[in-house]
Amino acid sequence: MKKALLAGLGILLTAAIFVSCGGNKSKSGSESGTLTLMNFAQPAEKEILDQVLQRYRQSHPDIKVEMITTTQDQYGAKLQALMAANQLPDVFYMGPESVRQYVDGGKVLALDDYVYGVEGVDVNDLYPAALEDYRYDGTILGKGKLYALPKDFGPAALAYNKTLFDKYNIPLPSPTEPYTWEEFIDVCKLLTRDETFGTGFNINWCLPAFVWGNGADWIDSTGTKVTVSDPKFVEALQFFADQTNVYKVTPSASQAASLDTYQRWLKGELGFFLCGSWDVATFNETLPFEYDLIPWPVHHKGDKTATYRGGVGYAVSARTKSPKAAAELALYLSADKESNQMYIEKDLQLPNLQSLASLYTSKDVAPKNRQEFLNIISTSGRPWPYNNTYNRVWYDDFFLSIAKVLDGDMTAEEYCKTVEPKMQKNLDKALQRAADSSKKNSKKK
Secondary structure: OHHHHHHHHHHHHHHHHHHHOOOEEOOOOOEEEEEEEEEOOOHHHHHHHHHHHHHHHHHOOOEEEEEEEOOHHHHHHHHHHHHHOOOOOOEEEEOHHHHHHHHHOOOEOOOHHHHOOOOOOOHHHEOHHHHHOOEEOOOOEOOOEEOOEEOOOEEEEEEEEHHHHHHOOOOOOOOOOOOEHHHHHHHHHHHOOOOOEEEOOOHHHHHHHHHHOOOOOOEOOOOOOEOOOOHHHHHHHHHHHHHHHOOOOOOOHHHHHHOOHHHHHHHOOEEEEEEEHHHHHHHHHHOOOOEEEEOOOEOOOOOOOOEEEEOOEEEEEOOOOOHHHHHHHHHHHHHOHHHHHHHHHHOOOOOOEHHHHHHHHOOOOOOOOOHHHHHHHHHHEEOOOOOOOOOOHHHHHHHOOOHHHHOOOOOHHHHHHHHHHHHHHHHHHHHHHHHHHHHHHHHHO
16 A cells, blocks of 8 residues: 555656646747646546646647546645645645645745636636635735635535425425524424434534534634633534434434444435535435425524535646646636536536526526525635634644543533643644744745
């Protein structure tokens, strides 16, 4: 296994080294040579990318593009190896959580001077919220120069099993008004029978919706203080655990061990489950029941529903020999209209372009309430709490021993008071690293 990984890294490094020497100017003065694009595209997506590259080559005849495709699990390690060797691919995936670190480290190129006014692709048609995730002014995300263009925008909505609702004669939920926690539990109890459960949420992906839906967060508005001991945060975590330990509307740990909640959802044994925009194609091919989307529950009527908005972006190496061509390649990959239409047809992801929103929401296949995904993009979606904190070590600390709460061995209040000091210590370290890196980078300039 290790030999195979090292061999794979060797190939990547060789390819990157070759490309770093290949960029130059053609006789006409335009950029020429070879660009590398590194991604973890699945086969259906790769077919779309191949067509995008064909259109890109029509307007960039002197540029050759070599695509390095890896698995999503291996991508991070391979990218870090190339970065350590100062041989980043010309264009590669970068998540919003990496923007500060990569920019402060001088790893990525600011794209503003290259991507506006390019014929045939319109950066202004991209969702503003998606672009904000990749803007950075040297202090905070959301402002300043643009360092990536969205590859995708991955909102996570709440799905429900419509067939199960009909079977048990339960009134269908509103597509626009979220349940309160009390209403949600009442419905989950009605859905919990001999072979079915109300729900089965993964805490890493789903707890944020309950925390934010109760007006709490992991850190304060300044991004410098951990706030998990806030009573509203504690209340949300306890409610999450009580779904299993008190209300008995989710599979127990032993039941989940014999059949995980994802498989239960696929079999039609759960009433509610998380549905990302990336799940739609799989769900439509495999689910033996009807499903649809609704907003995430809130604690009280009038509270604002919220969930995370994920995704990655196309970044350009600061060391590329062909910055204009590389930036325009990122733009084509993000904003090419024909490829976005193909993504809609195959339901692989939401379109990046605002102008195609109605084409996506009007599709005559499940889920009917696709508008909920767009609502998350425009209003209720939030970035992950660690996106602007340089690293996520402090955030991951919170989940290391969370099973004690989920299993009922510790109350949420006890756990949050115990874990908060450790989280704060690592957040302080992350903030100090950010300050040191910014200072070092400013001196280089």
